[in-house]
Amino acid sequence: MIKRFTLPEMGNLWTDLHKKSTWHKVESAGLWAKATMGEFPMDVYDLARKVRITRKVLARADELEKRGDHDLIAFILAVTELLDDMVKPHYHTGLTSFDTEDTALALILRDCLSTILPKLKHLRDVVFERAIEHKYTLQIGRTHFVHAEPITFGFKLLGWVDVLDRHIRKLEDLAVEIGIGKFSGAVGMYTLDPEIERLACEHLGLRPAKISTQIISRDILSHYTATLAAVANSLDRFATEIRLLSGTDICEVAEFKEPGAHGSSAMPCKSELGNPIKSENTCGLARISRGYLTPAFECEVVWCERTLENSAAERIYLPDLSIIIDFMLTRFTKVMHTLVVFPAQMERNIWKTGGMVFAQRVMIALTQKGMHRHEAYDILETLGKKVEHGTFVMPDGSTFRDLVYGDFTIAKLLSREELDDCFDPKTVLKHVDTIFARFVA
């Protein structure tokens, strides 16, 4: 992934140095298991652990790879050069490349989730806090991007909390599923004793695969990808919402801008108008992450005990996906944490249609007074047609609400107080507490 979208902590998990250090860790765990089984003294393990994987080792491995075209074999050779003679005959013995690679991958992916999952939970907390903050902040609800009925901004955010809660649960399950190692040899039939696999995995904090071929089945990796891409997908929805609500025609929220930030070199007022570039960025990265579903799913379909197509694809999409999700979470959490909200503008927008969004309430009130629903509907629809589309006023400036208050048929059934009640957006708050009570911090 390009540097621009790579945060250091996650980026470090995917460096060549970290990968190969993890390979060494896995190889060492194999030695530990064999020593525990009594194959040789534990000193062999201790001596192996003393070798550190440095940039110098990597350089040597790169040199050797040029000759043999196989990165793990080259790495083993490079490390072996540094190993004590006591260790040399045992290092990687009985293992196949993907014993090391897939077990190391499990460790790296586990660490990725250890980075991502707390960020996801933090985002949930931040959104929940903002939801509480705006629990009673009235806002117009929009369906088809058209004004429908009022909601509160906190209620909108609470819906996101619900989505994030599902993702948290799924990532927790995923973190368990992904934690699988293997030391079962070239075709999974165990060149080494299965007990070595059990011990080595335990040593690494992993479970041994119940069964494997040369590799661990890739359904686990397509699940990893689908689960992370699903998080990105929800962020796409949330960020799209921020983009809609921060448009000049709505102006209900704005991304926080650092003082001194300019929106455009050409347009002096653009920063006031506020381009939601971090949310747009979130949407853009979500598209990339969705694209990785393709290689991830296809890569499960290997032939027989394994073919190698997955290798190239996984070298690309696994780091890229993990890094992007990590970046998106960090960036979008900041957007939400600092989001500027304009409650007065939200309230103004409720009234943009001159009260049309309360027509349903008037209709219900009329039917409760005995008018046929159909008749009530017609009266209100007719009044609604009178105002100009866009301004929602009559030539004389009167609104839908004014028309309702001035309608004789309505006046016969509904008092001014009753009408006031119909047009009171606060009625929407009736069940807000109930809904919020279903969620905990």
Added chain:
Amino acid sequence: MIKRFTLPEMGNLWTDLHKKSTWHKVESAGLWAKATMGEFPMDVYDLARKVRITRKVLARADELEKRGDHDLIAFILAVTELLDDMVKPHYHTGLTSFDTEDTALALILRDCLSTILPKLKHLRDVVFERAIEHKYTLQIGRTHFVHAEPITFGFKLLGWVDVLDRHIRKLEDLAVEIGIGKFSGAVGMYTLDPEIERLACEHLGLRPAKISTQIISRDILSHYTATLAAVANSLDRFATEIRLLSGTDICEVAEFKEPGAHGSSAMPCKSELGNPIKSENTCGLARISRGYLTPAFECEVVWCERTLENSAAERIYLPDLSIIIDFMLTRFTKVMHTLVVFPAQMERNIWKTGGMVFAQRVMIALTQKGMHRHEAYDILETLGKKVEHGTFVMPDGSTFRDLVYGDFTIAKLLSREELDDCFDPKTVLKHVDTIFARFVA
């Protein structure tokens, strides 16, 4: 594809009856070619053509298929029962199933394009007409969904014409590419004389494949899919625009509603507010069509002289994609043809920010009077910060424009007339004619 999204003309191209009639047409063309080559009298062809593929034939073929699990073989048997004895020994002789199937598919896809391409051109014409109609209808241009500078609505639509023109050219190329038949036998090595292929294809108005295996290479079908999905993709963009512009907060356009149509059973004024459901529908179908890129691309990768995975996938995605694109074009053309445009509202929206969108013009005017660009930028930015976000007015109701007119530093350099000119949205029309002149009806 479900009935809801299937128009009769296109749907008919994908019925079992039409498919099998086309198979018969291809088989007959083979007979015609052989007769032309002198293998037997032309009567054989004439007699074959007399057999019509009816529902009864299909029923018989279905019955036979149950025994043998192969739809083309069953069809050949069913037809053979009806053939004159003179024809029987020759019908399908020397052909492999996919000589018939792929050649027939080419004919059907060609007919699909013959339906789709004129609709695409018609959409282009409709959009172009609306563009001409609103060539000078001022509208605010939005970047990041934030007001930027004025454009005209016709200019916006003209951009779509440009996109459609590219699609038209690509579909014309595609219609040529797709027109390929084959009679080259089980593995493409010609059981029959290649001359028969040439003649039969010519008879059908197709070109013979330069080379084939059991099948014609599927790169052509992935190209068909990518080209059609790309059309859907552009419609997705256009329909998204309609959805944005018809939102209550913008109200610049609206889908035409038939008198009597109700937007919502619950909300009496929803039809006035105008849900853009046809545009939403267009976006939804575009998503489906994009999804077909996956099977279309994967289906090219067959093994050796062919494997059968493509068969099931193509039975589904080729009709579904073709039918959807046809439906989308018809529906969205209607949307565009009848689109209600609100020029007065468009003009009002230009002024929603109290003139901030003209700040660049003021800045340029100031620099032309000798002020440093940086200084001009700062003055205007400072004025822009004074008005309230959302209402874009000061507590006393004065706008950005008022502030500019009232600023002493500015007043020293720019006269009232010069400022009037800066704030005149019509200046945007300067190059409109030039741009339009690049397009022809």
Added chain:
Amino acid sequence: MIKRFTLPEMGNLWTDLHKKSTWHKVESAGLWAKATMGEFPMDVYDLARKVRITRKVLARADELEKRGDHDLIAFILAVTELLDDMVKPHYHTGLTSFDTEDTALALILRDCLSTILPKLKHLRDVVFERAIEHKYTLQIGRTHFVHAEPITFGFKLLGWVDVLDRHIRKLEDLAVEIGIGKFSGAVGMYTLDPEIERLACEHLGLRPAKISTQIISRDILSHYTATLAAVANSLDRFATEIRLLSGTDICEVAEFKEPGAHGSSAMPCKSELGNPIKSENTCGLARISRGYLTPAFECEVVWCERTLENSAAERIYLPDLSIIIDFMLTRFTKVMHTLVVFPAQMERNIWKTGGMVFAQRVMIALTQKGMHRHEAYDILETLGKKVEHGTFVMPDGSTFRDLVYGDFTIAKLLSREELDDCFDPKTVLKHVDTIFARFVA
């Protein structure tokens, strides 16, 4: 989905009749809840339930839809015509279309999973049985499609059981997640009392959504799609394996053919050679199902309290995906249940390279006798180079194994018995019982 790939039980869940009957069920549950809350007598509910949704009702609804372009409103009107006057004022009152639609969808998807999940478990059982049957059936393991080391065919199948077990667990979780209804009104703020939602959902065997907008969040549906497509993806892998192993050059398995089935009208021996058409079909359908990830993920991204793009897409991909997975499971289970296995051919294939696949074992034996690994590797590699690629014999017919037995350096270290042991494929069975013991029927 086309009839060819639709099984009746699953197809029935997606008919217009079933959908609208389910709508009526949901509407009735709403009445039950209101009656339970004391809004009106339970008779209202009983009378509503007496109305049956028949084809005649559907026809009437279709007629009404033509006028109003809204299928649920038309349906409500059609049912209302049949309702007792006592019920009329209450039917659908206080509900928005998607209270009914989304709740009904949850019921239908739950039924889909009730069909699919047992089939998935059945496939697991069938594969497990075949794995047990061939627990000790030796077969060459292939990596890179190249012979590696022996496995057993049962071991190969057991790996699939492991994958299926993961899918079963995920579908069980999914069946819980999907079971959510809503009666929360136009924007999720509860026109009706939340208690009605709770009661109505309970009545339907669903949980009430903790929160909803006009609709239930689509992250649940993209999860449904990803989970089902993942099943299809694993079947793709398994079916690909069947296709590879049944190729003429391998001939280790064959799909069972009904007596009388012909492979090709042109090639009389093709049925003996055995085209694996059901497995190819499985792979083809998997491609279609993977394609639905695109609309499913995109459909989560709605604007504000909902936009309608998801509607068209879900009308297509939800039934199509569900029907395909159901079909694939049934078909592929049959393939596995009746799969013809050729153990003798499997054993022959182990020896196809003249014993090269045992070279590692000879190398290990040599090193255990004190030879340097590098030296042993070189000796064996040199011997391996002597035989002809493809036939794997010397001009005199001697094999790699013969060369090893005849090599003086080797003979000095390894006795005939020790070599026999190296070349004994049965050594691979050493840990088979251990691996199988990890799985239960």
Added chain:
Amino acid sequence: MIKRFTLPEMGNLWTDLHKKSTWHKVESAGLWAKATMGEFPMDVYDLARKVRITRKVLARADELEKRGDHDLIAFILAVTELLDDMVKPHYHTGLTSFDTEDTALALILRDCLSTILPKLKHLRDVVFERAIEHKYTLQIGRTHFVHAEPITFGFKLLGWVDVLDRHIRKLEDLAVEIGIGKFSGAVGMYTLDPEIERLACEHLGLRPAKISTQIISRDILSHYTATLAAVANSLDRFATEIRLLSGTDICEVAEFKEPGAHGSSAMPCKSELGNPIKSENTCGLARISRGYLTPAFECEVVWCERTLENSAAERIYLPDLSIIIDFMLTRFTKVMHTLVVFPAQMERNIWKTGGMVFAQRVMIALTQKGMHRHEAYDILETLGKKVEHGTFVMPDGSTFRDLVYGDFTIAKLLSREELDDCFDPKTVLKHVDTIFARFVA
């Protein structure tokens, strides 16, 4: 893209240095156009061109970007610091960021195609040469991965040439389409005179966009992506074929291995058996490239005059896709150029079924002697059933061919010479010259 899959020439096109040098080139072209129009002396242009974009400039731009969060603005500022005072007021004046960025992108993509297209043509030439080389090399054709009828290996390769020819034509068209620049300002309405756009584009060897918004329509980039991914897709098919044919059970081809290359550290004979890792790598990268269809298509759907989602996505997928395709072409061309072919093994495989693949020819010969097709089919099918599946011999070693020669009914109609002719694979060569004649070098 990771270093492993990045070739220097293509990698250099996507460095920050090259991107920003290209920005400077575009800015300079704007100056050239303005000078040509007489806005200022040509010296301004000459002085601007003297400034070179060095790593130091990039470092300065990075520093400035940290403050303002906008890479192009920061770059303009960094360059401006180095510009002669005469140039400063004119550099970037009247341009919007994407005038520079999109025009520079067009130049970079054009250069990508200038790298890719010759490689594609070279691959076509290499495959064509190998096709000519093996024009008459007999090989069994496989359908459903099952032996069908003989072809030649050259014929197989010639089919790939046909596919590559179509891609070449499409890339040539694409290279024209992609060559579009814009200098039309913030919303495409021309802050500058359109003539400046025309001149500047001409200066850069581009065409001016007929119309643009803030950006050039992304349908062009989704077309770029679809066209390149389609090339990768065909390589996927070809590489899959190499992988199948080089499997131990077929052994008809092998990737060339450098002397000293080892296939496996564990298995001494694996290099002889020959893992087709370069072809597997090609397939893996194809999966990644197909995944970029998702962001490419989605990125066309921007709102109004542009939103920014495409930016992040294009920063990733455009270089990654271009670099991968370039790498794949280079690698797979090498595979094809050096591919080891085993004609003797190909011939042996034709006979693997003991002649069953000639059964159709015997059937036709029998019918030509007057036997009913059905009867002939039955006789041959019955004989085919006698041999063992897998070995394709009788217990006594006799083959299908032996059985045919020994069958009395057949013997009555066909002489030994006539049967010899039926079983002569060379008959397949009859039309080979005709097919090859359709292609030119």
